[in-house]
Amino acid sequence: MKYWKKLSHAEQDLSISAALRQNVDFKHNLSLGIPASKLDSLVFHEGAPFLKDAPLLRSYVQNPNHIGCHTLGDSETFFSGTQQLEREVIDILGVDLLKAAPDSIDGYIAAGGTEANIQACWIYRNRFLQENNAQHHEIALLASEDTHYSVAKASNLLHLPWYSVPVEDDTRKLDLDQLALIIRQAKANGVKYFIVIANMATTMFGSVDDPDDYVTALQAENVPFYLHIDGAFGGFVYPVSLPENNLNFTNPYVSSITLDAHKMLQAPYGTGVFLTRKGMMRYVYTEQAQYVNGMDITLSGSRSGANAIAVWMILSTYGPYGYLEKINKLLYRTKWLCKELEQLGIPHYRHPNLNIVAIRASAVPSSVAEKYGLVPDTHQGAPNWYKIVVMEHVEIESLQEFLLEFGGNSFLK
Numbered sequence: 001m002k003y004w005k006k007l008s009h010a011e012q013d014l015s016i017s018a019a020l021r022q023n024v025d026f027k028h029n030l031s032l033g034i035p036a037s038k039l040d041s042l043v044f045h046e047g048a049p050f051l052k053d054a055p056l057l058r059s060y061v062q063n064p065n066h067i068g069c070h071t072l073g074d075s076e077t078f079f080s081g082t083q084q085l086e087r088e089v090i091d092i093l094g095v096d097l098l099k100a101a102p103d104s105i106d107g108y109i110a111a112g113g114t115e116a117n118i119q120a121c122w123i124y125r126n127r128f129l130q131e132n133n134a135q136h137h138e139i140a141l142l143a144s145e146d147t148h149y150s151v152a153k154a155s156n157l158l159h160l161p162w163y164s165v166p167v168e169d170d171t172r173k174l175d176l177d178q179l180a181l182i183i184r185q186a187k188a189n190g191v192k193y194f195i196v197i198a199n200m201a202t203t204m205f206g207s208v209d210d211p212d213d214y215v216t217a218l219q220a221e222n223v224p225f226y227l228h229i230d231g232a233f234g235g236f237v238y239p240v241s242l243p244e245n246n247l248n249f250t251n252p253y254v255s256s257i258t259l260d261a262h263k264m265l266q267a268p269y270g271t272g273v274f275l276t277r278k279g280m281m282r283y284v285y286t287e288q289a290q291y292v293n294g295m296d297i298t299l300s301g302s303r304s305g306a307n308a309i310a311v312w313m314i315l316s317t318y319g320p321y322g323y324l325e326k327i328n329k330l331l332y333r334t335k336w337l338c339k340e341l342e343q344l345g346i347p348h349y350r351h352p353n354l355n356i357v358a359i360r361a362s363a364v365p366s367s368v369a370e371k372y373g374l375v376p377d378t379h380q381g382a383p384n385w386y387k388i389v390v391m392e393h394v395e396i397e398s399l400q401e402f403l404l405e406f407g408g409n410s411f412l413k
Helices: 009-022 049-053 055-062 077-097 113-132 150-158 176-188 211-220 305-344 366-371 396-404
Strands: 105-110 139-144 162-165 193-199 225-231 254-260 272-277 356-360 385-389
Touching: 009 055, 009 077, 009 305, 049 055, 055 305, 077 105, 077 272, 077 305, 105 113, 105 305, 113 139, 113 150, 113 193, 113 225, 113 254, 113 272, 139 150, 139 176, 150 162, 162 176, 176 211, 193 211, 211 225, 305 356, 305 396
Parallel strands: 139 162, 139 193, 193 225, 225 254
Antiparallel strands: 105 272, 254 272, 356 385
């Protein structure tokens, strides 16, 4: 590991405190032109004694604004200290987790996976428009039917057609015959360029696309494309459970990756991550943002620097090996659950390197699904699947209680 190190709480506190001191001090320095301040002191008491030992809460109170993309160079100098911590997060995730070469990745802490996926589509749409003189109707999004609904949002917002690829019902793998037919049909409809969104764990099933399937099919039709990996769920699991994979930056066709720290990393909600190869972010420069140092090239604009610090703290607390142990514990519980389901004859789907289990709805009474908070694949009519996500709080005792509804055995009895 080049950047990912385990740090004690005291070491983290020192680094965060030093970063906050480099930021603008609204209380002691004259800063007349910034449309920002620390959190309202009548509501958020900055002198509360517990803040002394809580560097993240101190960060929220000081309220750093991380507008822009700090891996590019110039940024707002008022918050330079905490921006450096965000750059460290991008290095850890881009290089140590997703195997990019050092100094080859740009990125930022987004509001979530939805924003990060749309950011990718926005970049590649603009690149095709600017470099290939493409028309909007000539650029299409391509993703599986299991892909996240953020692709539908991107299609709507960016005025791009979206082609959905069927998957096999039992394996959730792409239907390659249909993929080839869809690409040819899109070409017949006038599409000349494709933006591909491949899944590193779908939201409902935890299924993983093979990006090479898309690459092979698109190259066979001799059409230009960009490949984005949606790792909003799997990005903090799959690279740990299966380090040798082709959904990272060692794959030359992968241009960008989405992660979601507020899922498996257990960061505060509103903490996604967008990572892309150098040279791509410039296609979404907003030149009208000239009063912003470095200008703004992110979909969300102003962003909480405290969320970046939260990710930095989590990564620093565990270190790479502590985090490996955490993920392996969850994978053990998931494997245990699947073994019990198999013994009970309950049909289900699980990718062996992920911690999501999708169970056929026909095998689960709706009252049981409601009792245990299972999530259906649809709320519009009868579901086909229910899913269980084995998170930190989902212990084997809880899974045993669920299995007893189906006549399972328990050593707790």
